[in-house]
Amino acid sequence: MNAAANGAVVIGLDLGGTKTAAALFAADGTVRARHSRPTPAREGAAAVLDALAEAAAEVDPDRLATAVGVAAAGVVDPRTGVVTSATESIRDWAGTALGAGLAERTGLPVACDNDVRATAGPELSALPGCHGSLLFAAVGTGVGGALAVDGRMLHGGSGIAGHLGHLPSPEAAGLACTCGATGHLEVIASGPGITAHYERLTGTSVDRLETVATRAARGDEAAVRAVTTGAAAAGRVLGGLANALGPDRVVVGGGVPRIGALYGDALAAAFAAELMTPLRGLVPVPPLFGHDAAVMGAAALTATLPLHHPGALR
Known part of the structure; x- marks a missing residue:
């Protein structure tokens, strides 16, 4: 599966309660850079959004990416970009404007979805036909x-x-x-x-x-x-x-x-x-894809889901 399905350089982020992973995907879908860091799950939603933006910057220091896809823990509505429900594995995560908040921090359009759905994306794309x-x-x-x-x-x-x-x-x-x-x-x-x-x-x-x-x-x-x-x-x-x-x-x-x-x-x-x-x-x-499935699926979201743009929170 080509993670950069729109033919552009994109960033994929996988947000879990313990770890945040990031990868920069070239236009042909190959991974150009990787980064991981602990998730500041006990510090609140703003700190988590900051950490996501910092992880994106780590894999894309030259600002080549045109969009960010994020696979996140919790119930995520990709149309509104809001975390509609979540456990306290990430403190105060429910109600977070994930799409708009991350777009504001990165200056890039953001697509977001639940982490399991994003991980399943490559499995769906691997099925024969459309x-x-x-x-x-x-x-x-x-x-x-x-x-x-x-x-x-x-x-x-x-x-x-x-x-x-x-x-x-x-x-x-x-x-x-x-x-x-x-x-x-x-x-x-x-x-x-x-x-x-x-x-x-x-x-x-x-x-x-x-x-x-x-x-x-x-x-x-x-x-x-x-x-x-x-x-x-x-x-x-x-x-x-x-x-x-x-x-x-x-x-x-x-x-x-x-x-x-x-x-x-x-x-x-x-x-x-x-x-x-x-x-x-x-x-x-068992799944076809290994540890890259979540970031790969996250990057692919930028070609299939609504994009949330910087400025929406102003």
Whole structure:
């Protein structure tokens, strides 16, 4: 995929709660420069916007770029450029005018979107033809996702489309979700969700998901149950969504699937059990793109989404 899809030099930014990554893409899509820095997540939205602008300047000291694309944590409405909802992983991030605020700081037009949708962009572009459909899930600290139908990424009202972690899951019945509701997929299928389920089963605390995965590999019954319950819950939700959307490809990324075959096999089995006949044979696969996917997808946003220009906040 050519990140500089508009044939221009562009900057891609990937904003996470811990780290901010930047890359300068030449007109042919090759990476000319990279930079990363800690995200000042506890210092508030203005400090985060400043850090984004500084990261952009680091990769483009000669001011060659014509636009900036940013993939950001939180619920982002690309039409307004506003973060419509967010957790406190970045303090006071909800309500931030991301597009206009970053444009003001960089002097460049800015396109912005949710980080998972941006990461899914290269996966969609890799499908044959121009009308592919994609179901993309990112399972890590939370459960995010992206939906694309007939070649078009779905954004929805307030930019909320694709938040798969907040679909109902029977396995999560009665469990409180970070969004304030109960019974959502994220609280049973995410890394912290699987870890918490193991703690409920055993009455003991563990430090992280990898500890549960290690115990599961050694045959610990509760650990196996926690991992496979979370995986099966994710697989069932994805299978149901596949029936609704008819995707050509289903991608499952994020840190949780990397814990091993026990998780992947349970997810795939639950997914297959939900599929209608025309979709039999469709299987979840890992992402095609590596660590560059988010900045690559962010840069490509400059050719597909509305641009927010300097001066809008004056």
